[in-house]
Amino acid sequence: MLEISKLTKDFNGLRAVNDLDFSIQPGTINALIGPNGASKTTVFNLITGFLPFQSGEIVFNNQQVNKLPAFQISRLGISRTFQNIRLFPQISVMENMLLAMKYPKGEKLLSAILRSNEMLSEDE
Incomplete structure (x- = not known):
């Protein structure tokens, strides 16, 4: 299970994520939706360790991952993909x-x- 508690992220004084709380149960399909600029990508970058955050807690399978580098978070099974659907256009x-x-x-x-x-x- 992924549990997010009180996650907060600021960019130069601008609060992009404010006390975000949610959990995702194993085997479920969830969506994070919102307009452009709603910080959806920022949330994914925080969860996967690509961005540091001001406060809050991220727990995956009962293990706190707040202080882990992105590569270790990925090894635990948390990863993301990018919108570039075809990374190598010259191949099928x-x-x-x-x-x-x-x-x-x-x-x-x-x-x-x-x-x-x-x-x-x-x-x-």
């Missing part, structure tokens, strides 16, 4: 997916390709 969607996939230990390239095909088929 399939090749982009294969580059981004985590391969379970011992998984062969062929089974990864088959998984990618299944994922692409679901999107159609």
Whole structure:
């Protein structure tokens, strides 16, 4: 479970996030919506450790992650993606997916390709 408590972030005196509280249960789908400039990206950057914050607490699976660097937060399973949908435009969607996939230990390239095909088929 991800728990956010009293999360606050200022940029040069401008309060972008003010005492934000929410929790996300495992296995649920959640959305953070709002207009441009509503600090949605800032919230994701705070949770993933890319930005420091003034106050508050972030707990993931009963472990406080406030002071951890971004790479350690990522290793715990908290990560984000960027809006650039096709990072390498010179290669296919399939090749982009294969580059981004985590391969379970011992998984062969062929089974990864088959998984990618299944994922692409679901999107159609």
